[in-house]
Amino acid sequence: MKKKKTLTIHDLARELNYSASTISRALKNHKSISKKTTQLIQKAAKEQGYRPNSIAASLRKNKSKTIGVLVPKISRPFGSNLISGIETEARKKGFNVIISQSNDSITNEIANSKALFDSRVGGIIASLSMETQNTDHFNQFVDQDIPVVFVDRVPKDFPSYHVIIDNYTAAYRATEHLIEQGCKRIAHFAGSQHINVYSERRRGYVDALKKYNLPVDEELIIYMNSLSFEEGQQYTEVLYNLASPPDGIFSSNDTAAVSAIIYLKKSGYKIPEDVAIIGFNDDPISSIVEPPLSTVYHPAQKMGELSTRRILEHSVNEGTEIAKEISVMDTHLILRASSLRKSTHID
Known part of the structure; x- marks a missing residue:
């Protein structure tokens, strides 16, 4: 005979459309949960045969x-x-x-x-x-x-x-700084956009361009998996093979920004005269590279x-x-x- 599955608070949460944490607190008569909700959850738990795992609970208290x-x-x-x-x-x-x-x-x-x-x-x-x-x-x-x-x-x-x-404001200010330095085509090294820090940095970059009436060119927004040194060099090469390469780069971290500096210097570009670059985090490497990297203090x-x-x-x-x-x-x-x-x- 197949053993019946033990009912958990996650099962109750799905059934009652509450979070598991709300279910857990209601079953403990926690004061943060309303009396009405507590009664509803406890009644449903009793009817469905919920039993707390007393062994696990005792361990958690320790x-x-x-x-x-x-x-x-x-x-x-x-x-x-x-x-x-x-x-x-x-x-x-x-x-x-x-x-x-x-x-x-x-x-x-x-x-x-x-x-x-x-x-x-x-x-x-x-x-x-x-x-x-x-x-x-x-x-x-x-x-x-x-x-x-x-x-x-x-x-x-x-x-x-x-x-x-405030990743948005930090990115806006970094991009604005490049614009104030005379940059007209600014590339952005972006990270995975489901991660809050990288989506907000991209948003700040885009809004700064719009504020100063500069075009948002998707060709200049580079999405990287890890913003590694290797990715930075790889995509800097891509950018500077474009018919109209950027004159500024705002990178979502310092690692990719430093790799861009190294690649561009080897390729004969002058930093910042030809390309102005700013990173993010203020990693130790940012003050060691030549020229030293502008960045955002994190x-x-x-x-x-x-x-x-x-x-x-x-x-x-x-x-x-x-x-x-x-x-x-x-x-x-x-x-x-x-x-x-x-x-x-x-x-």
């Missing part, structure tokens, strides 16, 4: 003073600086940190999130992989009232804390510190509602020789 961290790549400066901020803040309060990386793979991200959940972390800080479009694997944390903080690359809709920068360490404080605040006030709360941190342009054709005031 959460450790450990924060799980899931980043795309530890080797990149943003990831390492983010982790530095997390560890600094966590250790002040006696918390440990478990670090894992997805290598921009959704398969790895799902496996790593399960491993962190099974380790009974007291909270998780995550920046999504390039491939991530569905974030259901993070529901397991919310279902057990474990706080989730998404940082930098964040999902559009998820009941959790978000720590981000406060990775401060984002890590704030993300950790959100986790710690929830651990002190355990049982409070995990709402979608967005914190936006400041950025600014760092102007260097790669884009400065004119004497420019630097904020």
Whole structure:
């Protein structure tokens, strides 16, 4: 005889058209859920034979003073600086940190999130992989009232804390700077558009061109898989084989921008006289390349510190509602020789 499938809160969520976190809280008589909704959910659960997993619940209550961290790549400066901020803040309060990386793979991200959940972390800080479009694997944390903080690359809709920068405004200002330096045909190195940071940077770039009555030429918008050094060189060659190549480049990261500088210099172009270039992140390489790369300051360490404080605040006030709360941190342009054709005031 076939064994009957155990009913889960996810089954109830689909049946009743509520989120799994709402179902979980209603079954616990959480004050954040209205009395009417709680009664409706509890009645449906009883009628359908729902039984809580008491063993799993007892294990989850035994959460450790450990924060799980899931980043795309530890080797990149943003990831390492983010982790530095997390560890600094966590250790002040006696918390440990478990670090894992997805290598921009959704398969790895799902496996790593399960491993962190099974380790009974007291909270998780995550920046999504390039491939991530569905974030259901993070529901397991919310279902057990474990706080989730998404940082930098964040999902559009998820009941959790978000720590981000204003990518749109930063990109607008970067593009505007190139326009102020006299650029008329500005290319953009873009990342995957389902990722918030790259779609917002593209939007800022496009709106700056429109504001200054410059054409938006799709031929000059290059979509890359990982914005790697190799992709940067490959697509810079494509751009400068066009009949009308660009006179400026705004790159969504510093790695691809630096590779463009190196390729163009080898090809006989002068930077910034022939091509003005600005990147994003202020990675260490941006100040080492010649000429030094203009870029956008990205406060990775401060984002890590704030993300950790959100986790710690929830651990002190355990049982409070995990709402979608967005914190936006400041950025600014760092102007260097790669884009400065004119004497420019630097904020």
